[in-house]
Amino acid sequence: EAQVTQNPRYLITVTGKKLTVTCSQNMNHEYMSWYRQDPGLGLRQIYYSMNVEVTDKGDVPEGYKVSRKEKRNFPLILESPSPNQTSLYFCASRPGLLHYEQYFGPGTRLTVT
Amino acid sequence: GQQVMQIPQYQHVQEGEDFTTYCNSSTTLSNIQWYKQRPGGHPVFLIQLVKSGEVKKQKRLTFQFGEAKKNSSLHITATQTTDVGTYFCAGGILDSNYQLIWGAGTKLIIKP
Numbered sequence: 001e002a003q004v005t006q007n008p009r010y011l012i013t014v015t016g017k018k019l020t021v022t023c024s025q026n027m028n029h030e031y032m033s034w035y036r037q038d039p040g041l042g043l044r045q046i047y048y049s050m051n052v053e054v055t056d057k058g059d060v061p062e063g064y065k066v067s068r069k070e071k072r073n074f075p076l077i078l079e080s081p082s083p084n085q086t087s088l089y090f091c092a093s094r095p096g097l098l099h100y101e102q103y104f105g106p107g108t109r110l111t112v113t
Numbered sequence: 114g115q116q117v118m119q120i121p122q123y124q125h126v127q128e129g130e131d132f133t134t135y136c137n138s139s140t141t142l143s144n145i146q147w148y149k150q151r152p153g154g155h156p157v158f159l160i161q162l163v164k165s166g167e168v169k170k171q172k173r174l175t176f177q178f179g180e181a182k183k184n185s186s187l188h189i190t191a192t193q194t195t196d197v198g199t200y201f202c203a204g205g206i207l208d209s210n211y212q213l214i215w216g217a218g219t220k221l222i223i224k225p
Contacts, residue, residue: 040122042201042217043156090155100146100205100213104155 002027004105006091012111013081021076021108023091029103030096032074033058034066036087037107043090049074050097081112115140117204119216127224132189134219136202143205145178145185146213151198159187189221197223 004025013019025032033048035058045058049068063085065077074093078085091105119136126132136145144163148156160169162178162185169176175188185204189196199220203213 040217042119043203043215045213045215048212092156100144100161101158102146102148102156102213104157107155 002103004091004093004103006089006105006108008108009106010109012113014113015082016080019078019081019110021078021089021091021110023074023076023105024072025074025091025093025103026072027093027095027103028071029093030071032068032091032093033102034064034074034076035090035092036060036085037090038087046076046089081110083112086110086112115206115214117202117214117216119202119219121219122217123220123222125222125224126192128194129191132192132196132221134187134200134202134221136185136204136216138183138204138214141182141207143182143207145182145205146203147176147185147187148201148203149198150201150218154198156201192221192223194223197221 007022030051034046035043037043044060046064047058047066049055052068052071055066055068068074089108092102094102117136117138146161147159149159150156160176165182166180167178173190177186199218201218202216206212
């Protein structure tokens with residue numbers, strides 16, 4: 001089944017404790033991105049990647065890191081999480097440049113205390 | 114900066130009534146997409162519009178893209194409980210094939 005998977009689905013952590021949220025897609029998509037969703041603000045892009053080893057900042061990159069060492073995986077790293085990073089996070093992928101339809105993962109609800 | 118305004122933020126309707134959400138961009142878009150997010154779920158792609166003045170239909174859903182490619186609407190006829198959720202528009206930025214600017218979403222609530 002074609003899908004985007006994220007892990008963990010739920011995470012409660014404390015300020016400053018490094019964490020990684022994994023994202024994987026099995027559709028051989030070139031383009032992947034991370035979003036955060038907060039009430040009333042919709043979806044805001046954190047980082048995106050156009051292909052392996054090619055990443056760029058989205059609208060709200062501060063406090064986040066990403067890497068794209070393999071085409072299928074695009075982990076999101078929070079080196080020192082803070083309470084303002086409490087949010088619902090979505091990973092998404094799309095086939096490539098001429099294909100705009102995005103496929104979203106199920107989401108990761110992160111709480112930083 | 115570039116932004117897409119989506120209104121209303123919420124809409125309460127009785128089952129069977131119509132629903133419309135509107136998106137207006139500050140800049141000309143290359144395309145616009147619509148997504149639906151059910152409560153507790155993730156956004157799911159509904160449709161993409163590319164041409165100026167384009168109108169597409171999916172059963173009770175009608176999508177329009179304005180002549181100037183700066184605005185779009187989604188209209189649902191005779192809402193059903195299965196339509197509940199938040200509807201997002203996302204516009205493609207004209208000079209970039211990679212970036213989308215997202216509306217904040219319209220939450221459709223069906224009154225019991």
